[in-house]
Amino acid sequence: MERTTLDLWVGIFVVAGVAALAMLAMKVGNLGTYNMSETYQVHAYFTNVGGLKPKASIKSAGVLVGRVTDISLDTQRYEADVVMSLDKRYQFPKDTFADILTSGLLGEQYIGLVPGGDSEMLKNGEQIKMTQSAVVLENLISKFIFNKASEPVNPK
Amino acid sequence: MVSAFVAAIRVTGHRSINAVWRTGMATRFFFLTLMYSGNSFRRFHLIVKELFSTGVLSLIIIVVAGLFVGMVLGLQGYETLRRYGSESALGSMVALSLVRELGPVVAALLFASRAGSAMTAEIGLMRATEQISAMEMMAVNPIARIVAPRFWAGVISMPLLAALFSAVGVFGGYFVGVIQIGVDEGSFWSQMQAAVDFRDDILNGVIKSFVFGTVVTIIALFEGYDAPPTAEGVSGATTRTVVTSSLAILMLDFVLTAIMFRGN
Numbered sequence: 001m002e003r004t005t006l007d008l009w010v011g012i013f014v015v016a017g018v019a020a021l022a023m024l025a026m027k028v029g030n031l032g033t034y035n036m037s038e039t040y041q042v043h044a045y046f047t048n049v050g051g052l053k054p055k056a057s058i059k060s061a062g063v064l065v066g067r068v069t070d071i072s073l074d075t076q077r078y079e080a081d082v083v084m085s086l087d088k089r090y091q092f093p094k095d096t097f098a099d100i101l102t103s104g105l106l107g108e109q110y111i112g113l114v115p116g117g118d119s120e121m122l123k124n125g126e127q128i129k130m131t132q133s134a135v136v137l138e139n140l141i142s143k144f145i146f147n148k149a150s151e152p153v154n155p156k
Numbered sequence: 157m158v159s160a161f162v163a164a165i166r167v168t169g170h171r172s173i174n175a176v177w178r179t180g181m182a183t184r185f186f187f188l189t190l191m192y193s194g195n196s197f198r199r200f201h202l203i204v205k206e207l208f209s210t211g212v213l214s215l216i217i218i219v220v221a222g223l224f225v226g227m228v229l230g231l232q233g234y235e236t237l238r239r240y241g242s243e244s245a246l247g248s249m250v251a252l253s254l255v256r257e258l259g260p261v262v263a264a265l266l267f268a269s270r271a272g273s274a275m276t277a278e279i280g281l282m283r284a285t286e287q288i289s290a291m292e293m294m295a296v297n298p299i300a301r302i303v304a305p306r307f308w309a310g311v312i313s314m315p316l317l318a319a320l321f322s323a324v325g326v327f328g329g330y331f332v333g334v335i336q337i338g339v340d341e342g343s344f345w346s347q348m349q350a351a352v353d354f355r356d357d358i359l360n361g362v363i364k365s366f367v368f369g370t371v372v373t374i375i376a377l378f379e380g381y382d383a384p385p386t387a388e389g390v391s392g393a394t395t396r397t398v399v400t401s402s403l404a405i406l407m408l409d410f411v412l413t414a415i416m417f418r419g420n
Contacts, residue, residue: 002238006204006205006208007204009205009208009212010207010208010212011210012211012212013208013313013316014207014211014316016215016320017211017313017315017316017317017319017320018316018318019321020316020319020322020323020324021315021316021319021323021358023323024255024308024319024322024326024358025354025358026321053346053347053350054346055342055345055346055349056342056343056346057342057343059338064340064342067342103244106245108242108245108343108347
């Protein structure tokens, strides 16, 4: 069978279509979790991660310093084990504090790092000891309601 | 006065009966096409030739339209989401609306007007210039030789075009949302990946575009095959192709969406 330019074009069309499907399936984003040149991994345990998702940003003083790579449940402690990869350029002290924060009122959640005063820096594979879990709105509201209910009715 | 009333009823009745009649003919035509499809797969170069005219030549309009639709989605989505402080959901909004709805539907509408009308005109003119009769004289089955390859070319190219449309649209939304407006790139992609499910969203979109491709192509081919062999007849058939297939796409889209995305 002879080759024609028509076959080439149809081939290009089919390949482009299949590539588009593949791109949709994998959603491109997997293409390099982030083009951060060099990263190191640290992990932290949270009692509740709320709506935190893999690839959520990690910020310190509002600057993007890394991404969450993995979230899993540690069945030894029944706490969420969050693995973060941080940019090599940014080193943090050992007593850094990790908070789960929310951007905006209903925005997505991210991890905020507040550095401590330790002279030793976090190394690859180490753990951030001090963490603060996500604020769950329901818990907040129920606490507020129960506090109100336990207050004595003050007579005027 | 009374006779005018009777005439109106008569015209309505005639049109309704005609519509039912044509629906029946189109269905029979569809099954005939399926029946005689075997041959066109054995002579695959016929399908490849038609893939060129339906698929490859529709590429540019699909890609450009997809890019702009994605960019508009990025802009509009940002404006709306900003009110709720959830710009980070832009990625999932753009991707979901493209993959579920706009990709299959808009690509099918463009396909109907770009490729469907051309198919109708081509076959209608073949009929008008008696090429189809000539084929029948030579004992060549015109449905097997002309209709079936075009049908399969349409069915194959429609899902590919819709996927291209969605993919390009996502990049259009990315361009406007992330590069121009400055939505966080990570949350754009991560929220998108979290929201878009392969089976529920992407596969259902592919099924939709497959159905649309089948319907649009069979309408276009039937209108062309059935066109009165005059200049007026062919032009009327071309118009009917675009109108009927556009309406069919939108109605079927509602039905399919109701089946696929019910209650979740």
